Amino acid sequence: MSVLVVVECDKGEVKKSSLEVATYGAQLAAQLGTTATAIAVGEATEANLAQLGEQGIAKVLYDKEPRLKDFVNNAYTKLIATAAQQEDAKVIVLANSNIGAAVGSRLSVRLQASLATNVVELPHTEGGQFVVKRGAFSGKAFSDVVLSGERKIIAVKKNSLEAKHEAGQTATVADFSAQLTDADFADAPKQVVMQDQAGGVLLPEAALVVSGGRGMKGPENWNLIEDLAKALGAATACSKPVSDVDWRPHHEHVGQTGITVSPNLYIACGISGAIQHLAGVNSSKVIVVINKDPEAPFFKAADYGIVGDVFEVLPKLTAAVKALN
Amino acid sequence: MKFLVCISNVPDTTTKITFTPDNKEFNKAGVQFVINPWDEYALTRAIELKEANPGSTVTVLNVGEADTEPNIRKALAIGADDAIRVNAAPKDAFFVAEQIAAVAKDGGYDVMLMGKESIDYNGFQVHGMVGELLGIPTIAPAMKLDMSGNTATLEREIEGGKEIVQVTTPFVVSCQQPMCEPRIPNMRGIMTARTKPLKVVPPTADAPRTQVQAYALPPKKQGVKLIDAENAGELIKLLRNEAKVI
Numbered sequence: 001m002s003v004l005v006v007v008e009c010d011k012g013e014v015k016k017s018s019l020e021v022a023t024y025g026a027q028l029a030a031q032l033g034t035t036a037t038a039i040a041v042g043e044a045t046e047a048n049l050a051q052l053g054e055q056g057i058a059k060v061l062y063d064k065e066p067r068l069k070d071f072v073n074n075a076y077t078k079l080i081a082t083a084a085q086q087e088d089a090k091v092i093v094l095a096n097s098n099i100g101a102a103v104g105s106r107l108s109v110r111l112q113a114s115l116a117t118n119v120v121e122l123p124h125t126e127g128g129q130f131v132v133k134r135g136a137f138s139g140k141a142f143s144d145v146v147l148s149g150e151r152k153i154i155a156v157k158k159n160s161l162e163a164k165h166e167a168g169q170t171a172t173v174a175d176f177s178a179q180l181t182d183a184d185f186a187d188a189p190k191q192v193v194m195q196d197q198a199g200g201v202l203l204p205e206a207a208l209v210v211s212g213g214r215g216m217k218g219p220e221n222w223n224l225i226e227d228l229a230k231a232l233g234a235a236t237a238c239s240k241p242v243s244d245v246d247w248r249p250h251h252e253h254v255g256q257t258g259i260t261v262s263p264n265l266y267i268a269c270g271i272s273g274a275i276q277h278l279a280g281v282n283s284s285k286v287i288v289v290i291n292k293d294p295e296a297p298f299f300k301a302a303d304y305g306i307v308g309d310v311f312e313v314l315p316k317l318t319a320a321v322k323a324l325n
Numbered sequence: 326m327k328f329l330v331c332i333s334n335v336p337d338t339t340t341k342i343t344f345t346p347d348n349k350e351f352n353k354a355g356v357q358f359v360i361n362p363w364d365e366y367a368l369t370r371a372i373e374l375k376e377a378n379p380g381s382t383v384t385v386l387n388v389g390e391a392d393t394e395p396n397i398r399k400a401l402a403i404g405a406d407d408a409i410r411v412n413a414a415p416k417d418a419f420f421v422a423e424q425i426a427a428v429a430k431d432g433g434y435d436v437m438l439m440g441k442e443s444i445d446y447n448g449f450q451v452h453g454m455v456g457e458l459l460g461i462p463t464i465a466p467a468m469k470l471d472m473s474g475n476t477a478t479l480e481r482e483i484e485g486g487k488e489i490v491q492v493t494t495p496f497v498v499s500c501q502q503p504m505c506e507p508r509i510p511n512m513r514g515i516m517t518a519r520t521k522p523l524k525v526v527p528p529t530a531d532a533p534r535t536q537v538q539a540y541a542l543p544p545k546k547q548g549v550k551l552i553d554a555e556n557a558g559e560l561i562k563l564l565r566n567e568a569k570v571i
Binding site: 010015070071073074077096097098099101102103104105106108109110113114115116117118131135136137138139140141142143144145146147148149186187188189190191192193194195202204205208232243250251253256257258260264265275276279282283285286288289299300301302303304305306307308309312313316317319320321323324 | 336338339342344351362363418419422444445446447448449450451452453454456457458462463464465466468481482483484485486487488489490491492501502503534535536537538539540541542543546547549550551552553554557558559560561562563564565568570571
């Protein structure tokens with residue numbers, strides 16, 4: 001009986017959200033009186049996988065099949081299911097990412113496991129029950145959900161807990177093979193196209209986000225958003241009307257029907273705060289709103305606010321960050 | 326080509342969320358329900374593909390009780406040909422997926438479309454479960470879907486980019502922006518929707534695997550701390566020293 005943690009890797013590095021998941025899995029294993037083993041997916045290096053010891057992982061399984069570099073739903077599902085059976089894993093923990101959620105749902109059927117996505121805390125396991133807290137209603141509420149059955153799968157929401165880094169601890173990296181066949185790669189991608197990320201920070205993974213709305217008046221003014229984001233090491237985002245008129249690409253649209261984010265800091269510039277936008281950001285730890293309209297509804301959801309012209313305020317903020325650094 | 330579009334019935338996107346006094350259920354009183362916005366992308370794209378491929382049909386499927394029928398009729402008004410309602414309150418994602426798979430099993434559908442998640446439960450689960458229950462691929466979440474014969478080319482979102490994927494029918498696809506521009510029904514559609522077939526079928530008997538114990542609202546915000554625009558740089562100091570987020 002163990003906890004199996006799925007860690008996603010990209011270009012050799014373990015993703016930030018997977019470091020959080022590894023921490024979650026190790027803490028859950030300690031709570032259950034067992035150990036946490038990880039299965040790596042994507043392009044990994046053994047040195048980086050060994051560093052998962054810093055998050056409390058004892059052993060990492062790694063299948064060197066080169067076709068696993070890119071996400072292939074069927075192959076990843078078989079790989080993780082095989083590892084879960086080998087390790088007799090009663091709980092499988094993944095990131096609530098596009099990969100984690102897509103694989104988690106198939107795995108839950110294959111392993112006859114109960115599944116909770118969008119989980120924000122460690123489970124409560126007193127009294128023989130297994131209860132997880134998860135986000136619901138587009139971030140406007142939480143629900144406590146009882147997971148039944150012998151096997152459970154948990155997809156952990158990004159930025160829900162901080163990744164632990166215990167220097168000097170290393171995990172054992174073990175070769176693993178799920179005996180994947182050509183048929184397992186039938187839905188393999190023909191091509192993978194990466195998008196330009198301002199400042200190189202992925203929006204879904206970002207701890208800090210600077211976002212612009214119609215108050216920015218046009219795409220030619222986005223340098224003000226990008227300058228602040230670059231100074232902070234933040235990702236950039238936008239509201240739906242902005243992506244609808246193609247000022248910014250769709251992959252930056254944050255909101256109820258766009259990307260849901262939960263960073264430590266969300267800075268909204270020239271965004272009035274429609275309820276559908278709030279639904280995508282209201283689980284951010286700290287919200288800053290900059291808007292010249294003091295009646296903008298977003299101020300009610302904000303922790304800090306500046307009533308002012310974004311074109312005057314943003315350069316001051318960027319200068320202040322640079323001065324601080 | 327036979328398309329099956331799964332839609333769920335969700336609170337209007339502007340709804341203030343409240344719960345029953347025991348916090349065990351969403352309080353439906355006075356709430357207007359709409360087709361899940363993510364499912365609208367699936368529905369519209371299926372209708373566009375039907376129009377581009379003469380002889381195709383679009384069937385709408387909903388797992389819900391009789392109160393969901395206005396939104397099923399709305400889907401018919403937008404352009405679906407017929408509808409099936411599995412007469413059961415959705416209990417959890419696995420329960421819903423089982424109902425969909427049971428309907429789809431003998432339906433001979435080529436493409437099964439749905440939204441990537443519902444805006445109330447936010448599970449992001451049903452499509453993968455349906456694909457696995459039926460033993461067919463699931464592409465989730467997809468931003469683009471084109472068909473040429475029985476081969477589909479899709480763009481699937483991954484963190485930081487997209488994968489171009491080709492699959493042959495049958496398959497399941499979960500849809501998201503910018504798949505298409507969702508349509509609204511016109512008067513002719515609304516009139517014809519009244520006469521289109523809507524079949525009601527009983528649920529399969531299987532039990533859910535998860536159960537909501539209680540709902541809760543997030544803690545209330547303390548209120549906004551305003552900083553003078555003239556002294557905007559002060560905000561950065563507060564974010565470092567007080568909020569400790571930078």
